Amino acid sequence: MQVSTARFGQILMLMLLISGHVAAQDRESLPASTTFSTGAKVCLECHDDEHAAAVMAGPHGMAGDARTPAANKGCESCHGPGGEHASKEKQFRVAQTFASDDPADAAVQAETCMGCHNKSDQQHFLASAHSRADVACGDCHNVHQRDDKSLARISQAEVCVDCHVEQKANMNKFSRHPMREGKVVCTDCHNPHGDKGPHMLVEATVNETCYTCHAEKRGPFLFEHEPVQDDCGECHNPHGSINEALLTARPPFLCQQCHNDTRHPGTVYANSGFAVSNRTVGKGCSNCHTNVHGSNHPAGLTFRR
């Protein structure tokens, strides 16, 4: 009985997979419309749902802006020729639906959007990691909605964590940036269209990105701490941590990854034991070595001043 149930499940699964595969092939087999109709009204006669019409209330529907689809070929500005599609319904397909089953890959879809959105924050998209990973514009943006979730600070993270699932947990960790509250959002640090820095950061380096809010750490200081100048990410995980201050490990163990100097307990048991070590409780090493981000005090060689 167990075997039969399993076999039944396998067959059912196979049928579903095959049917899904066939369904995916259907649209591709349709010929594309090759001639133009015009205007949104024809399209809206069939596509009369709220979603389709909503585009007219957003930036793309601003007929007063000569650059917009509304001021040009309407729906066909983005979706391509639709004349035969409109007259013969489902016998022909428009060039692009931007739906998840659109056979055009992300880069091809992006060509349409980047025909207009080719500057400022979007200009590096073709060179971005998202483009190379086949992320299409429509995967994040819904241009038919007046309030695009990915553009609103309060809801943007919901879009990003759809793929970056590990950040969903990080956002809820005990040490975190205020992302749930919409006060710090993904695009404060990253440009999803690609940008100057590593990891699609908006600034040229990790540190400069952090300094836009944490300018007090910028220095230069009389006494610098090398990893601090190297990369904030050496010690901090900006997406969230179970350790205080977004640290990648708990002090003193984090510090001991690089330091094993004399006269300091190297482990919580060492020397006279855990119970009387002022290097382990509270802020760990920085109970004394306070200015680990750099000291401007003449007696601050070891960051205690």
Place this chain on the structure above:
Amino acid sequence: MNSKRTALCMAIAAAAMASSVAIAQDEFGFEDESAPVVKPVYDNHVEFGIGYTDDGNGKFGEYTSGLNSALQSDGPFAVGGLRLSGSDGDSASAWQVAAGMGNGRALEAFYEVQGNFQVGFYGDRLEKIEYHKARSPYQGGSDTLLLPAGFQPGTSVRDGSFFSEENIATTRQTFGFDASKHVSDKWSLSFNAERQDKDGDDTIGGNQGFSGTALLPEPIDYKTDQLTARIEYADKCLQNGLELYYSQFENGNDGLVFDNAQFAPINLEQLALEPDNEFMRVGIDGGYSFDMRTRLSWFADWSRGKQDQDFLPVVLDQAFAPTIDPVFVPSSLDGEVERSAFKLTLVGRPLARFDYRLEYDYRNRENQHDALPVQLVGGATASSGYSSHLYDKETQSFAAEGGYRFANRFRIRGGLELLSTDRDTTTVGESYTDTTDEDRYWLELRLPSVGSFSAKLRAEYNVTDADLSDETLEFISPGGVDRRATPFFLLERSQDVYEINLDYAFAGSVSLYSSFKVIRDNFDNENYGLHDRESDVLNFGLSWSPSNLVAMSAYASFEQYELRQIGRQMGGTAVPYSEWNLKTEDESDAFGLTLDWIVVEGRFDVKADLAYLESDSSYTSSVRESAGIALLTGAMPDSDDQLLRLNIVGNYHFNEQVDVSARYIYESRSANDWAWDSLLTPGVNTTASVVGFAYERPDYDSQALIMSVRYKF
């Protein structure tokens, strides 16, 4: 002027539509092809209501914001907000004023004529509880912290009668102004000015001798001003922007003076707080598209950071070491750091199925000031002094990758990146360079889609070679004896990364995903410090939409991090103690459930969000090699944290104008942390005698109910 421009735009649009209509009528015979009439859109509403929380301050997370801002106090509170927004397609204008009901900011206002100009303003306030109900003998809010009368150095740091309670909390306020103008169809200007104010109290360590310290309430009074101006050219092929950025940081407190709580007689100590600084940068970025599938992108910038704040008096407590002779110290650093960057990227798709990327990247950070000598009091010879260290860094990398798409979304991608980093260290009379070369290779496979099932596999291998200077090697192993740890970013290492992603859409309404990522770092470390690092992250997710009225999603995340390091305690006389191994294990599990349910279409909907997190950190220490003085052994305490958060919002749509919403928040948190708990309890953690600060990790159940009415007009 605006009306003329609007009329002109409308005429162009009408002409374009009319010509297209004519074509369409010929071929397909549509009778009425004019654009649908779009009326101006208005979205105005005001919201007001009341709420109540049974346990406020410091609950509901360490941040408070938006409707939660009132949750800082127990008892009833008022909520409210206003949003006036709209757009007019004919004039391409849009506007918004939002207070408390914006998209995450407390105050937002903008007006734009799309394609012409935009002006806007925003303001925000964010409060963060650093330590809730902390207790300290020092009272915060000032740059001079004194102990209460009768305080006995050393012994009273554990006497709660000298402690008083206060919240260690900071508030960050941001105000900004945006403006942009399209000068022509190819040229545009944009400008942003922003001020951030951060005030309140944080905590900071105040060292009071080799074995003594106290955590102090640090007064925070930061102001950061930032200006960004950009001019941009863009046509179909060429885009280029020139950007200027300026930032100035000002700290209202130069230093912190505090009583030494550990050693009699009480003396004043002092530490420096972050100095004022300024930073400017000029850069260009742009690209040229040879065609829609081949593009060359570039970016280059140059920046300079400066800091010239006067040094503080060297030492107030002359009994405290190290004291240094101020005669040899300049009055300020006169510090200046320059950084430059350059990146050139070529991407192309020469074949429909093949694409590539080639990239060269250069980064340089260089101190322009000199290393300063510092002399010890009574020892004006070079051997008794020390020098500040300057760290410069130069990196160059070259990356190449390519991808080929087969049928049925089967795809293969691979690439390499060669990264070389020179780290220069400069002291007085000495300069040396440590070089690391990192080679990274990766391969990614997206397997052919089978129905709605897709899978992606990725493997990555990094290897780092280090060429360390004689000076660094001597520092790590003076006289050939391994005494110090090697900074882990200078270690040779190999890293393996494996990742698998699975997605399955089931019958159109259910989708499942899972991902598993493994990172293994093996450091070739002959000295103390970090040896191995492992990370395993497993994620599951489920989305289910049984109908257009109900959407549900759930996720589970399991993370595990392991660090292994080796150390050795050294005595003051260089007699070795035993060597030790330490394994740190951090585990974090998270579960979440969301529901979006339209109970009665057009009338009543409910949104619910449930999150549960649990983390645990454990530490295993063992003797690696007995020598000299033996290690003490004992049970090492774990630390753990649990959080349960429920957020339910119900909206009842009375009519076109009126919505009523109710929101219920429940949060339960229980945390144990040996580093913080029972710091004042003798016998439990006698280390408190040198910390002088009391803070118990959170342990609470708290709830809030908020009801409000939203009126649309």
